[in-house]
Amino acid sequence: MVRNIVVLGGNSHPQIVETICNFLGVPPCNRILKKFSVGESRCEIQDSVRGKDVYIIQSGSGKVNDNFIDLCIMISACKTGSAKRVTAVLPLFPYSRQPDVPYNKAGAPLSKAPTDVNRNDFTFESRPATPSPTQPQSQGLTNGMEGLQKKLGKASLDQQNGFSYANGITPRRSDTMDSSQSLTNGHNHRDRGSSSASQTAPSFTTHDYENPSILKTSVFQPKPGYKQWVAQAGTLVADLLTCAGADHIITMDLHDPQYQGFFDIPVDNLYGKGKLKKYIQTSIPDYRNAVIVSPDAGGAKRATAIADDLNMDFALIHKERRPTRITDRQNATMMLVGDVANKVTILVDDLADTSNTITRAAKLLKKEGATHVYALLTHGIFSGDAIARINASALDKVVVTNSVPQDEHRRLCPKLEVLDVGHTFAEAIRRVHHGESISTLFWD
Numbered sequence: 001m002v003r004n005i006v007v008l009g010g011n012s013h014p015q016i017v018e019t020i021c022n023f024l025g026v027p028p029c030n031r032i033l034k035k036f037s038v039g040e041s042r043c044e045i046q047d048s049v050r051g052k053d054v055y056i057i058q059s060g061s062g063k064v065n066d067n068f069i070d071l072c073i074m075i076s077a078c079k080t081g082s083a084k085r086v087t088a089v090l091p092l093f094p095y096s097r098q099p100d101v102p103y104n105k106a107g108a109p110l111s112k113a114p115t116d117v118n119r120n121d122f123t124f125e126s127r128p129a130t131p132s133p134t135q136p137q138s139q140g141l142t143n144g145m146e147g148l149q150k151k152l153g154k155a156s157l158d159q160q161n162g163f164s165y166a167n168g169i170t171p172r173r174s175d176t177m178d179s180s181q182s183l184t185n186g187h188n189h190r191d192r193g194s195s196s197a198s199q200t201a202p203s204f205t206t207h208d209y210e211n212p213s214i215l216k217t218s219v220f221q222p223k224p225g226y227k228q229w230v231a232q233a234g235t236l237v238a239d240l241l242t243c244a245g246a247d248h249i250i251t252m253d254l255h256d257p258q259y260q261g262f263f264d265i266p267v268d269n270l271y272g273k274g275k276l277k278k279y280i281q282t283s284i285p286d287y288r289n290a291v292i293v294s295p296d297a298g299g300a301k302r303a304t305a306i307a308d309d310l311n312m313d314f315a316l317i318h319k320e321r322r323p324t325r326i327t328d329r330q331n332a333t334m335m336l337v338g339d340v341a342n343k344v345t346i347l348v349d350d351l352a353d354t355s356n357t358i359t360r361a362a363k364l365l366k367k368e369g370a371t372h373v374y375a376l377l378t379h380g381i382f383s384g385d386a387i388a389r390i391n392a393s394a395l396d397k398v399v400v401t402n403s404v405p406q407d408e409h410r411r412l413c414p415k416l417e418v419l420d421v422g423h424t425f426a427e428a429i430r431r432v433h434h435g436e437s438i439s440t441l442f443w444d
């Protein structure tokens with residue numbers, strides 16, 4: 001049992017709080033954390049924190065903004081309750097991945113407007129939207145699946161009504177699937193015999209550049225003479241935590257490790273790669289002949305680190321997030337550098353949010369001859385239709401950590417496997433509390 005320590009859990013991830021408390025041998029701090037009817041947070045710390053080393057666990061998942069404000073209020077409550085030191089433990093750090101281009105209402109990048117002449121020739125790849133307040137995240141998985149089914153259904157109707165694809169290609173008969181089947185049981189069944197409307201959706205139909213109904217609505221209309229300004233919330237979020245009274249931050253696999261520089265307090269950025277490496281070594285047969293693939297240039301350093309450690313081959317996908325003219329190559333905005341023919345491939349990335357990146361990468365890898373595609377990620381956020389998209393994709397297995405709650409995702413996605421990082425955080429807390437080095441946790 002660790003003495004003089006208080007573990008205070010937010011509402012975002014009760015399971016990881018329990019794991020941490022069990023590991024440290026301390027009960028979770030009693031508190032009330034609710035909402036007044038107006039929507040404001042109500043926080044009461046019911047155990048004394050005077051002179052204690054307090055660790056507040058809150059992940060950047062679910063209702064991210066509510067959870068973040070709750071975290072700030074808990075930090076402040078402990079600080080004003082005379083805690084000796086307050087450490088915010090954020091298994092997934094919110095707002096550390098901010099787009100550098102404006103997004104439209106539906107979540108697609110708005111970096112450039114198409115010309116009037118060929119407006120219908122353009123599309124954007126990040127669809128569907130990352131959920132907004134009216135479009136819940138994890139709690140809204142069923143909604144997400146319904147949403148995807150609606151889109152697939154509409155695509156089929158458009159085709160029946162004679163709407164042709166922007167690239168002039170109509171999906172081949174062999175590329176069709178029964179979307180309702182694949183989305184409800186999680187497998188990509190094909191039914192060539194039936195003539196139902198849902199059949200006309202393309203196989204691995206996960207991307208909107210293949211969906212005419214979405215192409216029609218993805219057009220950005222800028223205000224003349226005005227260049228959009230995108231709020232960069234990173235510094236503000238860092239300042240809010242430190243103003244609330246945080247003395248120390250513990251997190252894992254920040255999207256951009258340089259984000260640590262936004263803080264003037266210590267930030268311990270743990271690595272999830274140890275868990276991912278262990279999974280490769282123990283669960284992927286003949287892994288030495290497999291190829292590690294980074295689905296974009298931003299993640300190349302992360303993926304090569306694993307490939308180098310395990311002495312494996314490496315390939316890179318160049319991902320283009322800017323609007324792109326649709327050509328006859330379906331993967332015109334993704335390009336593979338490296339050889340994956342007849343190989344098992346392992347996509348490595350820090351996170352999947354809409355899952356567009358990994359599902360598109362998987363489709364490209366299978367097209368280039370890969371026999372199996374695994375995706376190994378630290379943070380499985382899976383907002384909106386992400387789970388339905390994975391179920392309908394060419395991915396064979398998706399492995400994530402439980403830096404955000406995964407029970408509901410696992411129930412809906414038979415391809416999903418979850419690795420525990422609760423013990424890693426608990427060990428980091430134990431070491432920070434005793435003033436020991438935590439560098440071994442960075443490299444295991």
Ligand SMILES: O=P(O)(O)OC[C@H]1O[C@H](OP(=O)(O)OP(=O)(O)O)[C@H](O)[C@@H]1O
Binds near residue numbers: 097255350
């Ligand atoms: O599941 P999705 O919604 O597709 O998002 C996941 C992708 O987004 C992030 O990269 P980003 O596109 O921000 O590019 P970067 O790595 O260059 O920063 C992340 O590293 C993934 O590659």
